[in-house]
Amino acid sequence: MTHDKHVEIFGGLEYANHSCNPNASFVMSETDPVVQVVAIQPIAKGTDITFDYNTTEWDMDEKFDCQCGDAACRGHVHGAKHLHDADVLKLLPHLSASNLRHLLKRKLVQAAAVEICVKQDTRRVDGMGGEVWPGAHVLCAHLETHVVALDILRASVLELGAGCGLCGLVTSALGAQHVVLSDEYPDLLQLNIDLNKDWLQRPVEVRELEWGQRHHVPVDMTFDIILGSEITQVGRKAHHPLLQTISWVFHAKSVALLSMDACRSSCEGECDPLKCTASHFVSVSREFGFDVTKHPSVCLTSMASVNACVGALGRKWPLDGTELSAVFELRRRSDHHE
Incomplete structure (x- = not known):
C-alpha cells in the first residue's frame, strides 16, 4: 500500500x-x-x-x-x-x-495478529519450569496493558527462569528490540523460539543462566526490562541469588516485573515474611536497594486464558477460585549506590 x-x-x-x-x-x-x-x-x-x-x-x-x-x-x-x-x-x-x-x-x-505457540515439557526441568504456570498469564496481561508506560518498543528484555519463554515471547510480539530468554535448561526455550520463527522480526536468543553466579552475567550485560513469572515460588533461599542477578543486569532506568502468588486479597507484600513468599521477596528486594510497587492482585480463575490452558500433562490447573497472583515492580532506589 x-x-x-x-x-x-x-x-x-x-x-x-x-x-x-x-x-x-x-x-x-x-x-x-x-x-x-x-x-x-x-x-x-x-x-x-x-x-x-x-x-x-x-x-x-x-x-x-x-x-x-x-x-x-x-x-x-x-x-x-x-x-x-x-x-x-x-x-x-x-x-x-x-x-x-x-x-x-x-x-x-x-501485535494484533501474532499467535504465540509454546511447547511444555517437564521431563528435564525439575517438573516446574517446563510448564506455563498461571502467573505467566498475569504477567503477560500486565505487559499488554502497559506497552507504552514500559516503552516496550524500544526495550531490551531479559526473562529469568523463563521455562517455556512465554512472557519473553510476548514482549517480542509487542515490539521489543531484543529479547533474551534465560534458564538453567535452555533446550526447551530454543525449541519454542523455533516454533515462533515465522513471526519473529527481532532478535530473541537463549542464554543459560544460573542465579547468583557472576560468571554467567557479563559485566556490560544490562536490560531495560527484566521479567519473571512465579520464579519466586521455588523457595525463599532462592530470593537472594535471584535478586543478586537482577541487580547485576540493572541500569539506572531498568524495571523488573515479577508475577507471584499473593497470600490473601489484602496482601501488599507487607505480611509476615516467614509466612508469605511475596512479602519475603519484597523484604529482600529492599535490602538490595530496590523500591517495590505491587500492582493489583488478580484472581486466577477470572482470566479466560488461565481457565482455558492446560499443563504439560494435558490437565487443567486445579484452581478453586481463591488463588491470587500479582505483579511486583522493582526499580532502583534513587539513593542506592553499588
Whole structure:
C-alpha cells in the first residue's frame, strides 16, 4: 500500500497509514490522554494497520491528495475519523498521543495478529519450569496493558527462569528490540523460539543462566526490562541469588516485573515474611536497594486464558477460585549506590 504523506498536527501527532477503507480506528478519551486503537475487523498477519482520516470532525487547514489506492478512495484527506461503534480487538489498547506517531511508523500489526505457540515439557526441568504456570498469564496481561508506560518498543528484555519463554515471547510480539530468554535448561526455550520463527522480526536468543553466579552475567550485560513469572515460588533461599542477578543486569532506568502468588486479597507484600513468599521477596528486594510497587492482585480463575490452558500433562490447573497472583515492580532506589 502507498501511504499518504505525514502531516503534523497537535504538536507532533501525525496522520500516517491512511486508507479510505481502513482496518483500524482509534477512540480518544475526553479525560485521559490515551488513544484506544480498535480493529474494525480481524487483521491478518503481515497487513499494515490503516486509519481513515476523511472527516470534517477534526478539520485541518490543508487538504492533500489521497494515495491509499483503495477502490473506495475519496481522493483527498482533510481530517481525522474515529469510529466509536467498531468492534474492539485487543490491539495495543493504550497509546499516549505522544507515542502514536512512533508506533504507527513501526507498523503495529504484529501485535494484533501474532499467535504465540509454546511447547511444555517437564521431563528435564525439575517438573516446574517446563510448564506455563498461571502467573505467566498475569504477567503477560500486565505487559499488554502497559506497552507504552514500559516503552516496550524500544526495550531490551531479559526473562529469568523463563521455562517455556512465554512472557519473553510476548514482549517480542509487542515490539521489543531484543529479547533474551534465560534458564538453567535452555533446550526447551530454543525449541519454542523455533516454533515462533515465522513471526519473529527481532532478535530473541537463549542464554543459560544460573542465579547468583557472576560468571554467567557479563559485566556490560544490562536490560531495560527484566521479567519473571512465579520464579519466586521455588523457595525463599532462592530470593537472594535471584535478586543478586537482577541487580547485576540493572541500569539506572531498568524495571523488573515479577508475577507471584499473593497470600490473601489484602496482601501488599507487607505480611509476615516467614509466612508469605511475596512479602519475603519484597523484604529482600529492599535490602538490595530496590523500591517495590505491587500492582493489583488478580484472581486466577477470572482470566479466560488461565481457565482455558492446560499443563504439560494435558490437565487443567486445579484452581478453586481463591488463588491470587500479582505483579511486583522493582526499580532502583534513587539513593542506592553499588
